[in-house]
Amino acid sequence: MRKYQIVFLILGSLCLGLALISGFVAVMSEFVYADQAGASFFATAVVSGFLGGVLFLFGQDAEPAIDYRGAVALTAGAWIGLPLLAAIPFAGAAAGLGWTDAVFESVSGITTTGSTVMTGLDTAPPSILLWRAFLQWVGGIGIIGISIAILPFLRVGGMQLFQMESSSQSRDRVIARPGQLAASIVLLYLGLTVACIAGYLATGMSGFDAATHAMTTVSTGGYSTSDSSMGNFSAGAQWVAIVFMLAGALPFLAYVRFFSQLDSRRLGAYEEILTFFAIVAVFTLILVLSQTGLDLEGEDRVRLALFSTTALITTTGYAAGDYQLWGPLAITGAFVLTFLGGCAGSTAGGFKTFRILIVLKSIRKALNQASMPNSVVRAHHAGRQLTEEDIASVALFGGLFVGTFAVAAILLSAMGLDPVSALTASATAIANVGPGLGEVIGPAGNFIPLPDAAKWLLCGVMLMGRLELVVILLLFTPRFWVH
Numbered sequence: 001m002r003k004y005q006i007v008f009l010i011l012g013s014l015c016l017g018l019a020l021i022s023g024f025v026a027v028m029s030e031f032v033y034a035d036q037a038g039a040s041f042f043a044t045a046v047v048s049g050f051l052g053g054v055l056f057l058f059g060q061d062a063e064p065a066i067d068y069r070g071a072v073a074l075t076a077g078a079w080i081g082l083p084l085l086a087a088i089p090f091a092g093a094a095a096g097l098g099w100t101d102a103v104f105e106s107v108s109g110i111t112t113t114g115s116t117v118m119t120g121l122d123t124a125p126p127s128i129l130l131w132r133a134f135l136q137w138v139g140g141i142g143i144i145g146i147s148i149a150i151l152p153f154l155r156v157g158g159m160q161l162f163q164m165e166s167s168s169q170s171r172d173r174v175i176a177r178p179g180q181l182a183a184s185i186v187l188l189y190l191g192l193t194v195a196c197i198a199g200y201l202a203t204g205m206s207g208f209d210a211a212t213h214a215m216t217t218v219s220t221g222g223y224s225t226s227d228s229s230m231g232n233f234s235a236g237a238q239w240v241a242i243v244f245m246l247a248g249a250l251p252f253l254a255y256v257r258f259f260s261q262l263d264s265r266r267l268g269a270y271e272e273i274l275t276f277f278a279i280v281a282v283f284t285l286i287l288v289l290s291q292t293g294l295d296l297e298g299e300d301r302v303r304l305a306l307f308s309t310t311a312l313i314t315t316t317g318y319a320a321g322d323y324q325l326w327g328p329l330a331i332t333g334a335f336v337l338t339f340l341g342g343c344a345g346s347t348a349g350g351f352k353t354f355r356i357l358i359v360l361k362s363i364r365k366a367l368n369q370a371s372m373p374n375s376v377v378r379a380h381h382a383g384r385q386l387t388e389e390d391i392a393s394v395a396l397f398g399g400l401f402v403g404t405f406a407v408a409a410i411l412l413s414a415m416g417l418d419p420v421s422a423l424t425a426s427a428t429a430i431a432n433v434g435p436g437l438g439e440v441i442g443p444a445g446n447f448i449p450l451p452d453a454a455k456w457l458l459c460g461v462m463l464m465g466r467l468e469l470v471v472i473l474l475l476f477t478p479r480f481w482v483h
Contacts, residue, residue: 006063019046028127084106097117112349114318133212143466203236217318291330341431
């Protein structure tokens with residue numbers, strides 16, 4: 001038990017942090033918005049604070065080190081436990097959701113998926129909308145944290161390729177100390193959020209809408225204050241969203257390196273970033289071409305196509321229009337984009353661009369080896385040679401990713417969902433995107449009509465997708481817990 005004290009200490013600190021945020025929203029609800037939702041947030045603060053205090057006491061005198069099992073327990077405990085606490089305000093009188101819907105909304109928020117079971121957002125209590133935004137904003141910084149500190153350590157899905165960059169022992173380290181790295185990333189995250197708020201304000205958004213949308217844009221979460229999502233705001237606001245959705249989907253270590261070294265060549269040299277923007281450009285062109293016959297001006301065509309591409313590939317999930325009305329090419333392109341995702345070490349979900357690159361390089365290596373059997377063929381990524389373990393790790397992740405998607409889609413079909421809803425609900429959950437396709441859960445739809453069993457299943461899949469699958473699966477592997 002003693003070796004898990006550090007886990008209790010950190011989980012207790014996270015619960016106390018949630019208590020502070022919910023207490024702040026409670027004060028805003030009572031004294032600023034007067035929207036009758038304060039009691040639910042005070043209850044959340046009390047429950048989270050009590051649980052956090054108990055865990056903190058259990059974690060006293062913990063050694064400042066964590067092993068493999070502790071890292072898995074911490075990651076899974078935080079991402080499963082905190083959404084349950086954060087669901088309390090959604091189950092309160094102001095939001096009026098049942099417990100299943102409350103947990104779904106909370107899990108979707110913290111994992112920055114953005115799928116929602118709430119309607120009437122335009123007239124919803126401001127404190128509930130602020131809470132949704134806070135959940136995604138906090139979830140976004142948490143995702144960056146586990147992507148840099150935990151997943152490389154656990155060697156999940158090829159993330160070990162980034163372990164040297166995040167390690168203080170590396171000769172090629174970004175900065176000298178891990179604490180300094182964490183502080184730099186938090187400041188960058190705050191800076192992007194403030195810049196995004198300023199951008200939205202400049203386009204005519206109210207202060208409340210600008211702040212809440214900035215939090216859900218930089219975190220690539222996608223919760224909005226309107227049922228029409230970003231379609232309720234100006235073209236200028238949509239351009240601002242495009243810029244900051246892309247910013248949130250880039251690797252935050254690249255930002256740290258760029259600003260710490262003040263060398264613009266280092267940022268442009270990243271193969272993953274260039275590939276990511278190339279994919280964005282190709283799919284934007286595909287969506288522009290799919291708009292043939294629509295009554296849209298040139299700027300509208302490009303903006304809506306780029307916005308939809310960006311919202312999907314960054315897994316933000318905002319909607320500025322229903323791209324399902326653009327025809328089969330747009331629908332197919334949107335479905336493919338659902339899986340791709342952003343860069344490693346960003347707030348975006350999905351398969352991730354670096355894994356796409358490794359798959360392509362592995363294929364090229366295999367073909368070259370087959371063409372010249374007696375030669376030694378090597379593949380490189382991020383300045384290092386790819387090992388067989390690296391390639392196998394990405395292949396394993398790919399198999400789990402596709403397998404989880406397929407099993408979830410089959411189970412959703414068994415629960416009564418139509419094929420399009422089942423396939424795209426599974427895809428959007430595993431990739432943490434938000435909207436699916438079809439009349440029910442498409443960009444103009446909502447997840448309310450789904451049966452409760454489907455919502456619980458999707459909660460599990462969202463968590464699996466956000467924690468890169470292996471972390472959750474390890475919890476159910478008896479050998480993992482054998483000392």
